[in-house]
Each structure stands twice: as structure tokens, then as C-alpha cells.
Amino acid sequence: MSAKYTILKGIDIAGLNFLSPVVRLATGEEPAKQMKEIGRLIVIPTLAFLAFFWLWAVVAPKHRTKSGEVPTPSVVWDARAGIWRFHNYETAKQDGFLLQGKERETELARATARIAEVGMLEKIARQQLTAAREASTVKFDTTVAPAKNAYDTLREISRESRKGRTAALKAEAATLNTATEEARLAFLQKLRDTQARTEIDKLELAKLKDRYEEAQEITFPEVKDATRANTVLAEEKQFLVKYIDMLGKDSRELKLAAAKTKLKETRTSFLTATEGDLYRLGSGIIKNEKFIKTTASSKYAKPWTLPKQIVRSLLCVFAGFLLASAIAIPIGILCGLSATFMAAMTPFIALFKPVSPLVWLPIIMIIIGGFMPDPENNAFLMFFDKVPFIKNYKIDPMFLSSAVTVALCSLWATLVNTALGVGAVDKDHMNVARVLRLGFWSRLFKIVIPTALPLIFAGLRISLGVGWMVLVAAEILSTSEGIGKFVNDMYTNGSSESFAQMFVVVFIVGIIGMLLDRIMVVFQRLVSFDSAVPAG
């Protein structure tokens, strides 16, 4: 097989069909047709996306909330950078705290140089902000003030003229005592006209008011940008101050060194001390030794950052997914094999499948809490503290509850699909098995499971998707560290910055969900023997 077809086959298996016209075009196969395909599979979706962004950028600022206006795509993009900066700063602090010797000193020098630089930049940024503010005041005066004047003047005029008209009409009314019917009707008409006039004035006034308010609402992008630049620099400076401390006086190395010198001193005095001081110095030594021991293994208590929370969410969803598969596949196989067992399971499936994760979670939290009254010393949880990689993600009862909730909500798709797949075993294949007198286990592993595998994977794919969706909800409710917790924190925070960061999460969750689905599609295709699996 040529390289081209290997590539095309890979693309097909991965379900990335939009790439295949590109490959075909690159090899000069029917260019006109490929261009058409590229238009359909790449250009149109891209245009649709751009249209979506444009619409978003236009519509979002129109709605004001207590956390500021709904963020536009560019604000969300900046928020993403903010999340990433926070993560990098915290990681740097964590690493800096542990640096030693020469390395620590060079890093310290670098950070000190940078802080001076940042100070300079900050000064410039502040000037720019002041300038932008001034410019904006001028602009404000030139646009808003005239609009306000126009509005105020017209309001005054229309009020005066209305007063005049009313007075004139009242005066005329006084003269109508003896007037004829005609004269009276003419007066009524005049009254009508005057009121119509007032309505017109009102409309005019409302128009001017709108214009005035619009002018007031003009935001000044220069000021916004300058403010943001300032904030970014201020953040960096704050970080650097802390960072320099951690590399300098608060670094583990220096703390340890100081403690050791002190220990040595106390020891010398202890050896020569008289009875009065002996007790004090002795316990001082012991205290110091303890301090050295804890410091030697201490670490910077890094707060949870979004990247770490994402990894924890992934761990959680996989834990739940594995649990779901471990339950659903065997039960599904039993259901498919035995109509009786299926009949026994049907009410459970029908009853529990529609239950929302928000109902399961509190119940499961309480149940798991019952198993682990003392999570700090629980043997099962402590086991995870020894597993490399996983030990960094603090497996706690909240994590387990979220994982079990994910499992409970996602296992149904796999169960039902497995049962269907097993039930759909070809009658002819079963006849072959009878002729060959295959035993139960060979039938199961050589015929039943291979037949059912594509459907099992279709079920697993749905399960993983459902699980990922359920997980974020579960984390929000259980405040288990993860993407959901991040969203919850941002919601509680309520600033416009955190509002934008929630939008970032939408995209992160979406992209990860999409990748998980892609992976499952690949597996599903690899176990399917003939028919193509829909990619959508």
C-alpha cells in the first residue's frame, strides 16, 4: 500500500474526514473535486465559526450584568492568558522554593533584574493610563456634553411651550360660557391638536435622551487596554516580590542553613552550660531538630490552578468511566445472554437511567462519608498517596463521590448497548458454535464478545460523553477540586474577569469532550470489521 493510502486510512480511522481532500489535493487527485470538498468540509465550517464569533462580539456587550457586560471573544481570550499566567506564577513559586545553591542564586538574580524592569514598565504604563484617561475625558466632554445640552434645552423648551399652550386654552375656555355649539366643538378640536403636539414633543425628547444615554455608554477601549496592561504588570510585580522572597530569605535552603547554624550554636552552649540553662537549651535543641526535619521535606503549598484541576477532572472521569465499564459490560453481557436476566434488570434500567446526577451525588457523598469517617487516616485513600502521579491529585471522598456519580449516570448506555450487541449474535455463527461444540467460555470470548464489541464501544463512547458532562456538574455540587470547582469559584468571585474565565472553561470542556469522543471513535473503528461508524 502506498504512503498516501496509509495516510488516508489513518484519517478515516481517526474520523478526521476533512483532512482527506487536502491529502488528495496534495497528491494531485481530481483537483476540482477536492477543492469542492475542501470548501464543504473546511471553508464552510470555518466561515460558520467566524460568523459565530462576530455575532458573539456584537451581541455580548449589549447585555449588562452585575459582573459587567457579557465578555466578547477577545476578552475571553485575555482571560485565558490570565489563567495561564496564574498557573505559571504558582508553578514557578513551587519550583523556586526547592532550588538550591548556584541555581537558586542565578534565578534570584534574574528575578531581581526583572522586578526592576517591571517597575520601569509599570511607570510607563501608568503614564499611558493617565494619558488615556485624560483623552477620554476630553472625548467624553465633546460627545456626551453636547448631547446632554441638546436634551436639557429641548426639555426646557417643550415644557415651557406646553405650559403656555395649556394656559392659553384655559383662558379660552373661560370665554366659552355663552358660545354656540360650533364654537364649543372648535375648541374641542383645538384641545386635541394641542395634545397631539405634546405627544410629538415627547417623542422628540425621548430620541434625544436615547442619544445622550448612548453617548454616556461609550466605553473607551484605550482606557480599558491601558488598565489591563497595568493590571498585568501589577500582577507580575506582586508575583516577583513573593518569588524573590522564596528564592531568598524564605527559601528552603536558607531556612535550613539558618536552623542548622542555630542548632550548632545551641549545642555548643548546651555542652558548656550550667544547670539553670540546661533544660531550656536541651529542649531548644530538640525543637530545632524537629523544625529541621519538617523543613527539609516541606514544599510550597501551591493553590489549585486550572491546568491541574483539568487533570484531576480527567482522572475523575476516567475513574468513573472505568467503574461504569466494569459494572456495565459484565451485566450487559449477562442481559444479552439470558432473557430472564434481562427481564430482571429491565425495571432497574428503566427506573435509574433517568435519575439526574444532582440527585445521586448527595446520596453518594453521604454513603461514602459513612465508609470513611476519618478520611485523613483512611487506608484506602492513603493507598493513593503512594501511587506515583496520582498522589499529586489528592484522592479524597469528594473525588470518589464524583467518580461514582459519573459511573452511575454513564453506565446505562454501555449496559444497554452491550446487551443489544450480545443479543445480536448471528444465528449462523451460533450454529457453527453448536456444530463445533464450543463450550460456554469459548462461545463467549470467541463469538459473542467479538460480535458485540463494536456496539460495546459505541456504548462506551456515549458513556464517556455523558460522564464528562455529568462530572462538571458533580464537581460544582461537591466542591471537589476540578473544572467544576473552578467554575464554582469563579461564580462566587463575581468579578468581570472571573466571568470571562467561565467562558474559557466552556471551550476547555468542549475541546476535551471532543478529544475524548475522537479517541473513542478510533477505538470503535478499530474493533468494527466492516461497517463504517458514523463520525458525528
Added chain:
Amino acid sequence: MRQVEIFNLTKSYPNPYGETFRAVVDFNLNIEKGEFVGLIGHSGCGKSTVLTMLAGLNEISDGGIIVGDSEITGAGPDRAVVFQSPCLMPWMTAFGNVMLGVNNVYPHATKAQRKQIAEYALCAVGLADSMNKRPTEMSGGMQQRVGIARAIALKPTVLLLDEPFGRLDSLTRMELQDVILEILDREKITTVLVSHDVDEVVFLCDRVVMMTNGPAATIGEILSIDFERPRERTSMMKDPLYYQCLDHLLSYLTERAHLRTDPRIHDSSNLLGFTGAKVETAK
């Protein structure tokens, strides 16, 4: 020596309204060891029903079947079946499909011996070069060859073929007929072939059993095909007897299949053809 004895074999299917539908009634036939018996009849008369009962895949309503010296109770590898569709496991290679049966039938053989048996069977059907192909990579003819290899690798006492070439084009069909003949000349396995291709049965079989039309189908006539073995297609096709046999079968199918008489035995001495033969009317 008698290998298979079918006596008073009857099959009734329940229809959806609770009545019974008698597909095959009082089917009596003895088959000698090493004999090749063909079973023909109109579509739906019950050929597959008889064969699947013989295979043990279909429950027997009445009567019985003795293979060797015991009555059959279910399916087993002593009665290997080649189905009309190859029925291969698409997730296994040709070799894997053959091994599936071999592993189960020779549990005491060593791994190397089992491998040898499977390879031998695949070579016998002419698939020496395609053992590691998956069914999806093989043509229909090749898949059917695997099906045949899987059956003969079991070293069955009776080989049951249900229209094994029905879905193949005529060239491939002839190739596979030769393959079957070659294997059977060597292995001398008792064989029952269901077919509605009269050329095929005349070429392959020692005796052809003609079934009456259903429902309640049974044996109408039996014709012995008196050609020597090993057989060779071209020389057989030059022999007038070949065409007389064809004529006999065709005239049965077109003129006498609806009749109910006691089974009549024919051989080269009392052939009936389209012309000249007087047919008795039904009782």
C-alpha cells in the same frame, strides 16, 4: 457398511396460530459409508430441514436418525456442516477460523499437531497462500473454501453441505466442485449435498434423492449415478448417460415432483427422460 440411517423422519413447525405445519413427513433413507448422496427438490420443499435435522441443529419432531451406531441427540463435530453462506468469524483470519474448530475437537493434540491439521485442511482447499487473510479481504469463493476447510479439518464421519456453492458464480462453483471431489476421493467421507443444481448433483453424487413438493414432503425417487470414481468432468460430459441422468432429474422436477407414490429406485437401466417415458398418475 451402513453409516447413516434415517427412519420415519418428520418435521412439524408450529405456525403462529398454534396449528402445526408438517414440512417433512416419513423420510426414510440409508446411506452407506463413503457414499455421496445428493438431495434435490423444489425450493421450500424441506431439503434444508432434513439436513439441519441430520446436523442436529433442528429438532426432530418424529422418527430418528442413527449415525454410526447411535441415535443423534444434538449437533456435533462428527457431522460437519458447510452452510450456504460461509459463516466465518470476521474477526479471525482464515487460519483462526479453522483453528476454532480444531482446538475444540482435538483437545489432546499438541499445539503443533493442531496447527498442522488446520494448515493441511487449508492447503487441501487451495488456500495455502491466504491463511492469514481475514474474511473481509477474501472473495466469496475463498471464504467458502475456508468454510470447507473448517469442516474437513474436523475429520467428520458425515459431511453435510447445504447449497455450498449456491451463491457463487458458475466458474468458481466448478472449481469448488473439483476441490470437494478431490478431497472426498482421498478422505472417503460420507457426504450429503443439498442442491437445486441438477448438473452439480449428477457430477458429484453416487445417489440423488429427489424430494416431492411440500408441504409434507418426502422422498419421491432415488437415482443412482453409475459413474466410476475418480470422476473427470470433460470425459463425463461426453458420455450420453450423463445427459440421460440430467433428463431424468429434470423430468422429475418438472413432471413428477408433485406426485405421491412410494419411493421409486432408478439407475442407468431404468432411466426416465423428457420423452418416451410413461408416467403413472397418482394414487
